[in-house]
Amino acid sequence: MVTRLLGWVFLCFALLIAGAVLYLESGRGNVPIIFSPVQLLNATWYSYKNEYVEAGSYRTLDPQRGNVTTSEGQSYTMLRAVWMGDKQTFDGAWHWTQTNIYHTGDHLFAWLWGKQPDGSYGVLISQGGETSASDADTDIALSLVFAYARWQDPKYLDSARGIIGDIWNKEVVEVGPTPYLTADNIETTSGNTYAAINPSYLNPAAYRIFALVDPAHPWSKLADSSYTVLQKSISSTLDKKLSANLPPDWVEINRATGALIAIPGGADTTNFGFDALRVPYHLALDWAWFKDPRDITTLNMLSFLSSQWSENHTLGSTYTHDGTVVIASEAPAMYGGTVGYFMLAAPNLAQDVYSQKLVFLYDPGADKWKKSLSYYDDNWAWFGIALYNNLLPNLAASIPMNAFKQ
Secondary structure, three states: OHHHHHHHHHHHHHHHHHHHHHHHHOOHHHOOOOOOHHHHHHHHHHHHHHHHEOOOOOOEOEHHHOOEEEHHHHHHHHHHHHHHOOHHHHHHHHHHHHHHOEOOOOOOEOOEEEEOOOOOEEEOHHHOOOOOOHHHHHHHHHHHHHHHHHHOOHHHHHHHHHHHHHHHHHHEEEEOOEEEEOOOOOOOOOOOOEEEEOHHHOOHHHHHHHHHHOOOOOHHHHHHHHHHHHHHHHHOOOOOOOOOOOOOOOEEEEOOOOOEEOOOOOOOOOOEOOOOOHHHHHHHHHHHHHOOHHHHHHHHOOHHHHHHHHHHOOOOOEEOOOOOEEEOOOOHHHHHHHHHHHHHHOHHHHHHHHHHHHHHHEEOOOOEEOOOOOHHHHHHHHHHHHHHOOOOOOHHHHOOHHHHOO
């Protein structure tokens, strides 16, 4: 009896082994685990919080830069939290932001906070850390409007209103009748002939929402000038002999004429790199929410990206304004930022970019990224995946118009 039982056990085991071999040889063993984009975004949000959001304080850390915290980092955490419906993280990040980097003289935010030479922590004034960054101020305000839409607490909207007003008052310069968003709060008072502009800070979708919260200022004109700056900076040669039709990381605007030029010397270059990669994302997001045809017109100018992909099946992480490779190595942030271009201007390539360079980063078995991504790569891979799957809703669209009245 025992011998017969052992025989059946061995037979079953042999059949299992044979079935496994046949399965693997059939190619089905290479079929990836099925998972949804929502699962991916949930899992990587959880791992992001574990790795980059300090427990207890909700300060967003950038370990690659000595655990400093930037207003940008806080804004990304707040945006992701409100889109994920994570009120605890949102409120914690907003509380830390108010407590530690909120300006005392206005409603904007110091851009850099961390460990000082004496060992204490605070705004890094010696590195210009008290200056605002208009992209972060914009994203923080937008996240607060969304928080009001999601959780119906008027305190969020009141806070957003103050920030939005001071973005206009402190970070916008006017050239004749036309307003332009500058990089920070010192450009408007410097008295210099030129003011610095970072094209990747321009966010037409946010300005359309700000117009509802702050009707006293002509936000639609700021959206209009954003397309002007983007299209001119893309097509102009700037400091090169020709343009590859890539948006630059930085330019300057002449306060009298509106002419755009390269910023002379220094680190603020006309390269298409870790700043400018955000331009296609902002245009694609505006198209998703508001369908402005200028989004498509501007994205169509960036055909260099589809040419590079078709030739190499990769994108470098930095190019000069004339298209010369500066850094050939790949960065997830580049694909997360530019996937919006492929979606709308080169849809025949979009699926390959998305699956080979973004979804590929995720391990569905472990339910996290295959390997740890940097703070910036983590954010922009996540934003790109969410954008591709239409999972970044305009939460403000649900707010009734009478709610914006003071």
